[in-house]
Amino acid sequence: MMRRVGNSCALWRAPARRAYATKISDAWYDVVISGGGIVGATVACLLTSQRRLRVALFEPNAHAFLERAGKEDAKHEYGEQKDRNVSLRTSTITVESEAVLQSCGVWQRIPELRRPKVKRMVVWDHTGYSSAALHAASVLNFDASAASRTQQPEYMASVVENETLLSALYSQLRDVQNENSTSAPSCLDIFAEPVRDVMYNPRGDEWPVIQRTPQPLTARVLVATDGRNSNIRKLFSMPWFSFSYEQRAVVANVIVSGDEQKQDKPGASSISSTAFQNFLPTGPIALLPIRHLASGETVMNVVWSTSDTEAMLLQDCTETEFIEELRDALTGPHALDFKSLAAGSQRATFPLVFGHAPQYVNGRVALLGDAAHAVHPLAGQGVNLGLADAASMANRLMCAAECGRDLGGDGGAVLLNYQKDRLLKNVAMIMSIDAVGRIYKTPGPVAAAIRAMGTGIISSAPGIKDRIMRYAMGA
Ligand SMILES: Cc1cc2nc3c(=O)[nH]c(=O)nc-3n(C[C@H](O)[C@H](O)[C@H](O)COP(=O)(O)OP(=O)(O)OC[C@H]3O[C@@H](n4cnc5c(N)ncnc54)[C@H](O)[C@@H]3O)c2cc1C
Numbered sequence: 001m002m003r004r005v006g007n008s009c010a011l012w013r014a015p016a017r018r019a020y021a022t023k024i025s026d027a028w029y030d031v032v033i034s035g036g037g038i039v040g041a042t043v044a045c046l047l048t049s050q051r052r053l054r055v056a057l058f059e060p061n062a063h064a065f066l067e068r069a070g071k072e073d074a075k076h077e078y079g080e081q082k083d084r085n086v087s088l089r090t091s092t093i094t095v096e097s098e099a100v101l102q103s104c105g106v107w108q109r110i111p112e113l114r115r116p117k118v119k120r121m122v123v124w125d126h127t128g129y130s131s132a133a134l135h136a137a138s139v140l141n142f143d144a145s146a147a148s149r150t151q152q153p154e155y156m157a158s159v160v161e162n163e164t165l166l167s168a169l170y171s172q173l174r175d176v177q178n179e180n181s182t183s184a185p186s187c188l189d190i191f192a193e194p195v196r197d198v199m200y201n202p203r204g205d206e207w208p209v210i211q212r213t214p215q216p217l218t219a220r221v222l223v224a225t226d227g228r229n230s231n232i233r234k235l236f237s238m239p240w241f242s243f244s245y246e247q248r249a250v251v252a253n254v255i256v257s258g259d260e261q262k263q264d265k266p267g268a269s270s271i272s273s274t275a276f277q278n279f280l281p282t283g284p285i286a287l288l289p290i291r292h293l294a295s296g297e298t299v300m301n302v303v304w305s306t307s308d309t310e311a312m313l314l315q316d317c318t319e320t321e322f323i324e325e326l327r328d329a330l331t332g333p334h335a336l337d338f339k340s341l342a343a344g345s346q347r348a349t350f351p352l353v354f355g356h357a358p359q360y361v362n363g364r365v366a367l368l369g370d371a372a373h374a375v376h377p378l379a380g381q382g383v384n385l386g387l388a389d390a391a392s393m394a395n396r397l398m399c400a401a402e403c404g405r406d407l408g409g410d411g412g413a414v415l416l417n418y419q420k421d422r423l424l425k426n427v428a429m430i431m432s433i434d435a436v437g438r439i440y441k442t443p444g445p446v447a448a449a450i451r452a453m454g455t456g457i458i459s460s461a462p463g464i465k466d467r468i469m470r471y472a473m474g475a
Contacts, residue, residue, distance in 0.1 A: 027215050027216065027217050027218060028054070028217070028218045028219075029054050029055060029056045029189075029217060029218070029219050029220070030047075030053040030054045030055065030219075030220050030221065030397075030401070030407060031043075031047055031053060031054075031055050031056075031219065031220065031221045031222075031223055031397065031407070032055075032056045032057075032058070032195075032208070032210055032217060032219035032221070032222050032223070033055065033056070033057045033058065033223045033225055034058050034194075034195040034210075034222065034223070034224050034225065034226045034231070034232050035058070035059060035224065035225040035226030035227060035230075035369075035371065036057050036058070036059025036061075036062055036065065036170075036190070036225070037059075037166075037225065037227060037369070037370075038091070038162065038165055038166060038169065038369075038383055038386065038387075039225045039368055039369030039370070039383070039386035039387065039389065039390055040057065040059065040223070040225030040226070040368075040369070041057070041059075041065075041166065041169035041170060041173065042100065042101065042104070042106070042169060042386075042387055042390040043223055043225060043368065043390045043393060043394060044057045044169075044173055044188065045104040045105070045106055045169055045172050045173060045176075046100070046103070046104045046390060046391065046394035046398075047394050047397065047398070048173070048176045048187055048188045049103070049104045049105070050398065051176075051180075051187050052398070052401055052402075053187070053397065053398070053401055054186075054187055054188075055187065055188050055189075056188075056189045056190075056191060056210075056217055056219070057173070057188065057189070057190045057191070058191045058193060058194060058195045058210070059190065059191075059192065060192065060193060060194045061192070062170075062190050062191070062192035063192045065166055065167075065169075065170040066170050066173075066174055066190070068163070068166070068167050068170070069167050069168075069169075069170035069171040069173075069174050070109075070167065070170075070171035070174070071167060085342070085343055085344035085345070086161060086253050086290050086291050086299050086301070086342055086345070087161045087162070087163040087164075088251050088252070088253065088301075088345070088346060088347075088348050089161065089162040089163070089251065090159055090160065090161050090162060090288060090290055090301045091159070091160055091162055091165065091380065091382075091383040091384075092118065092157040092158070092159055092275070092288060092380035092384075093115070093157055093158045093159075093160050093165075093383065093384065093387075094156070094157045094384045095155070095156075095157065096384070096387075096388065097383070097384045097387040097388070098158060100387045100388070100390065100391045101165075101168075101387070103391075104172065105172055106165075106168045106169055106172050107168070109168035109171055109172065110160060110164055110165070110168045113291075114160065114161070114164045115158040115159070115160045115164075116158065116159055116272065116273065116289050116290065116291070116292065117155035117157075117158050117273055118144075118155060118156050118157045118158070118159060118273060118274070118275045118288070118289065119143070119144050119154060119155045119156065119273040119274070120143045120144065120156075120273065120274045120275075121156060121274070121275045121276075121277070122274060122275075122276050122277070123276075123277045123278075123279075124277075124278055124279070125278075125279050144156045155273070156275075157275075157380070159275075159288045159289060159290050159301070161290065173188060173190065176188045177189075177190065191212075193212070194226075194231070195210055195226070195231065195232065196211065196212075196231070197210075197211040197235070198210055198211065198222065198232065198235055198236075199211060199216075200222070200236075200363070200364070200365070201363075202236060202362045202363025202364070202365065203363065204363075207219060207220055207364060207408070208222040208363075208364055208365065210222070219364070220364065220406065220407045220408045220409075221364050221365075221366065221397065221407045221408040221414075221415065222364060222365045222366070223366055223368060223393065224365065224366065224367045224368065224371045225368050225369045225371055225386075225390075226371055227369070227370045227371060228353065228355055228370040228371065228374040230367065230370075230371035232365060232367070232371065233357060233367055233371055236362050236363075236365055238357055238359060238362055238365075238367065239357060239358055239359060240355060240356070240357050241355070241356050241357075241358060242353055242354060242355035242356070242374070243353065243354055244351065244352070244353050244354075245305075245352040245353065245354065245376060246307070246308060247282075247283050247305050247306060247307060247308065247311070247351075247352045248305070248306065248307075248308055248311035248312075248349040248350060248351055248352060249303050249304065249305045249311075249349065249350045249352055249377055250302070250303075250304040250305075250306065250311050250314045250315060250347060250348075250349050251301070251302065251303055251304075251347065251348050251349070251350065252301075252302045252304075252322065252341060252345055252346075252347045252348075253290065253299050253300070253301055253302070253341065253342035253345040254287075254299070254300055254302055254323070254326065254338055254339070254340070254341055254342060254345070255293070255297050255298070255299055255300075255338070255339040255340050255341070255342050256271060256287075256297065256298050256299075256300050256336050256337060256338055256339065257296075257297045257298075257337045257339050271289060271298050271300075271336065272289050272292040272298045273289060274289065275287065275288050275289065276330075276336070277378070278329065278330055280306070280329060282305075282306040282307050282310060283304075283305035283306045283307070283378075284305050284378045285302065285303070285304045285305070285306075285329055285330065286302070286303045286304075286377075286378065286380070287300045287301070287302055287330075287336070288300060288301045288303070288380075291342075297339065299342045300336075302326065303377055304326075304329070305352060305376070305377065305378060308351075311349045312349070314347065314349075315347050315348070315349050319340065319341050322341065322347065323338050323339075323340060323341070326338050352376055352377070353374050354374060354375065354376065354430070354434060355370075355373065355374035356372070356373045356374075356426075356427070356430060357371070357372045357373070359419070360372050360418070360419045360422065360423060361412060361415040361416055361418070361419045363408070363412060364408030364412070364415070366393065366415045366418060366419070368386060368389040368390060368393055369385075369386030369389055369390070370382060370386065372389065372422075372426070373385060373426050373430055375429075375430045375433050375434075376433055376434065378433060378436065379429075379432075379433045379436065381429055381433060385426055385429060385430075388422065388425070389418075389422050389426075392418050392421040392422050393418045396414050396415070396417050396418045396421070397414065400414040
């Protein structure tokens with residue numbers, strides 16, 4: 001099983017127009033992807049978009065994902081229901097990430113109703129409440145339509161339920177599978193099981209062999225998108241630097257009525273296109289608009305990062321108490337009129353950790369998404385970093401295949417180029433996110449005044465503000 005495939009690279013020098021790289025056996029794949037969450041499924045969609053590479057995707061929840069796939073498609077009546085329950089996990093998708101999803105036909109599958117645009121973002125600091133002047137100085141108001149950008153969309157990001165995005169991704173993958181059902185070997189195989197064990201020595205010449213019964217699979221490249229507790233990362237002892245924030249994110253969907261009170265200037269975006277973030281002493285609380293209801297009210301997704309103890313209280317208290325806590329947490333000039341939890345909304349908590357793998361590549365194995373980096377949700381960048389990884393990896397692999405190169409060979413050159421594309425950019429972003437969290441957490445009036453000074457400078461310098469906004473948008 002571990003025999004080197006004689007002259008495998010010769011296959012790659014064969015005409016690049018062939019259907020798939022590997023025609024020797026059904027059990028050989030160009031790329032095996034372990035983990036079909038948002039990032040892994042996107043890699044699969046990108047790699048199969050040209051039907052040139054042979055891809056296997058392992059995802060234990062694949063049956064459920066495929067079952068739901070397409071129910072929210074643009075043409076499906078379910079997708080058009082305005083007041084259907086909103087699921088708890090949502091992601092802000094930057095304009096750059098939107099382009100990645102568009103390029104493989106996934107974004108178009110999400111009805112517009114299911115991806116509301118964020119045109120304005122208001123960020124402020126709890127310490128500002130004590131003084132009107134301090135508050136005014138500590139509010140950062142980002143408005144995409146006012147930014148000095150040409151040919152850029154007039155929004156910062158879209159908000160999408162993770163379930164909706166996964167539904168669109170698996171709907172695309174199912175179409176690829178159906179299209180290929182008559183050809184053998186197929187261009188995409190989905191295995192509804194985890195990758196448990198892999199036989200591979202990254203220093204040797206062999207290819208990774210994914211152990212499974214009845215038949216193991218051989219991969220030129222093994223892509224790990226199996227989340228922050230990545231089994232693949234552990235199997236190959238790839239280093240992982242991590243610590244716990246000793247915080248949890250409490251997530252809920254709430255109904256907010258009318259427009260933002262007091263602060264709404266004429267012409268400003270309404271709350272249905274505004275994201276809010278207030279930095280409390282215990283951590284940030286973010287509100288993302290996720291659905292504009294027929295009643296005129298807006299469903300907002302709350303991500304409330306706080307201490308473990310407070311998170312448990314917020315999870316277990318009654319709905320009325322939760323709404324009261326939310327009102328208390330968001331008092332101040334940006335008070336919103338919270339009505340209730342959204343229909344059918346549960347509350348859930350997620351432990352928050354920082355994690356980064358200083359090396360993304362080991363031989364023919366590469367880490368992407370949360371398997372390579374886990375960040376605090378305060379900037380809504382986790383999925384976006386993962387989608388940028390996916391785009392880089394797919395681009396590198398498809399270019400290599402086009403040139404007839406061995407995808408994981410040449411001393412790992414192709415995969416190392418992916419690492420070169422992404423490592424420093426990811427480090428810069430995750431360190432900035434961590435730094436923002438720490439700056440806002442520092443207690444005391446001096447720290448508050450320094451923060452107010454910093455935000456004052458940013459607000460009065462459109463160039464800096466514009467640059468921050470573009471960075472957050474992934475541009
Ligand atoms: C409260 C909260 C809010 C967030 N909000 C945002 C936001 O607004 N914007 C944003 O960009 N990011 C956000 N994030 C971060 C984002 O959710 C993650 O970065 C993102 O889900 C990571 O995607 P992934 O596909 O890399 O990993 P995961 O979503 O963890 O997917 C990993 C997949 O691998 C599968 N798997 C696990 N083990 C195996 C195995 N052995 N074999 C095969 N498959 C396996 C799992 O079943 C899973 O489907 C938020 C995170 C939290 C906690």
